[in-house]
Amino acid sequence: MKNKINKIMKNQKLIISFILIIFLSVYSLMKVNGQENGKKINLDIVYIGNSITQGVQLPIPKEDAPPATATEYLRHQSGITSVEFSNQGRSGYTTIDFLPATVKAFPKVLDAAHLLHTDSQRILVFSISLGTNDSAEEGPNGSPVDPKAYHSNMKTIADKLLAEFPGCSIVFQQPIWYSPTTYNHSRYLAGGLARLQSYFPELQELVKEYTKSNPGQVFMGDVIAFEYFKNNYLTDLIPESGNAGTFYLHPNKKGAVELGKFWGEGIYQCVIKN
Numbered sequence: 381m382k383n384k385i386n387k388i389m390k391n392q393k394l395i396i397s398f399i400l401i402i403f404l405s406v407y408s409l410m411k412v413n414g415q416e417n418g419k420k421i422n423l424d425i426v427y428i429g430n431s432i433t434q435g436v437q438l439p440i441p442k443e444d445a446p447p448a449t450a451t452e453y454l455r456h457q458s459g460i461t462s463v464e465f466s467n468q469g470r471s472g473y474t475t476i477d478f479l480p481a482t483v484k485a486f487p488k489v490l491d492a493a494h495l496l497h498t499d500s501q502r503i504l505v506f507s508i509s510l511g512t513n514d515s516a517e518e519g520p521n522g523s524p525v526d527p528k529a530y531h532s533n534m535k536t537i538a539d540k541l542l543a544e545f546p547g548c549s550i551v552f553q554q555p556i557w558y559s560p561t562t563y564n565h566s567r568y569l570a571g572g573l574a575r576l577q578s579y580f581p582e583l584q585e586l587v588k589e590y591t592k593s594n595p596g597q598v599f600m601g602d603v604i605a606f607e608y609f610k611n612n613y614l615t616d617l618i619p620e621s622g623n624a625g626t627f628y629l630h631p632n633k634k635g636a637v638e639l640g641k642f643w644g645e646g647i648y649q650c651v652i653k654n
Contacts, residue, residue: 420461421652422502425451426468426493428478428537429509432556432639433469437618437630444633445469449640450507450647457648466492472566474513475533476522480540490544497545505651506541507601507643509553510534512629515576519566524575531582538586542594549651550590551601552583553643557610559617562627569624577606596654601646605639612638 427433427447435445442448447467454463468489470477480486497504513520514530525533538550555576562568583600590598609616609631616635617628631639 421459422461422499423454423463423505423647423651424493424497424499424502425454425463425465425505425507425647426489426496427465427507427509427643428489429469429553430473430513431469431471432512432630433467433509434471435467435469435636436471438633438636442467444636446631446636446639446643447507449637450644451640453641453644454648457644457652459652460648464496466496468492472513472520473510474520474522474525475510475530475537476514476525478510478537479533480536486537486540489541493545500547503651504545504548505647506538506548506550507553507647508534508537508550509555509643511555511576511579512558513566515555515568515572515579517567517569517571523566524572527575527578527582530579531586534583534586535589538590538598542597548597550598551647551650552587552599553601553646554580554583554603554606556605556631556639557607557613559613559628561622561624562629563622563624564620564627564629567623568627568629580606599646599650599654601650602642605642608638608642609635 433446435441438444445467447465447469451463451465454460470485473485476482478485478489493504511530514523514525516523541548541550558568558573560570560573562572587598587600613628616631616638618630618632619626619628
């Protein structure tokens, strides 16, 4: 009788242990997906950028631009219930045009964010991709912008966003490749392309700085798209006629989908997984 009772108790312990293992596994999975205690992740994203963000030369910019495709990508990711967005891309704009002091683009960004983000339970994200126009040899406002000035400008923009929206998240998206023949109404060429790449370490350094001052709020998003477009410009960028021959600068419809995936995954990994 005693052996039978011991056997029953042993089996019960095994069953309880098994149930506990399953519970912990499910709990861990839910936590990773942002679903702990039934929590639902809802995002409001304001995309800040230039003509690439705006989606110039795309058939239907409102639907085809990278912010739209990035948002659609995120809507299909695990743990996310809904995503709304505002595209604040401005063709030809540099970081200088987005500085709060210039009272040019920044007030419109603030208005868009306030209009979009009306529910404090949702997560407000600013996805920023600037630098292409800053890197030009001549043309866009303030260009060429040297790396240290670029760093300072991006920090000023981010600081103001954090002050206006204390609970927000900021994701820096690394600018994408353009051909060294790029020369439309503005002159970019090889010097501009080299300058563009000098901004990348500045973005990384900025994130490190914010890790100390604003932990868990400012992240480095995509860093892959630059090489992708460098290797796939014939299929993913629009050939344009310029002063130095054909150049490649703006994504076509396929490229905008790919860039959207890069941006969306960057936001997902930074905001949802962290």
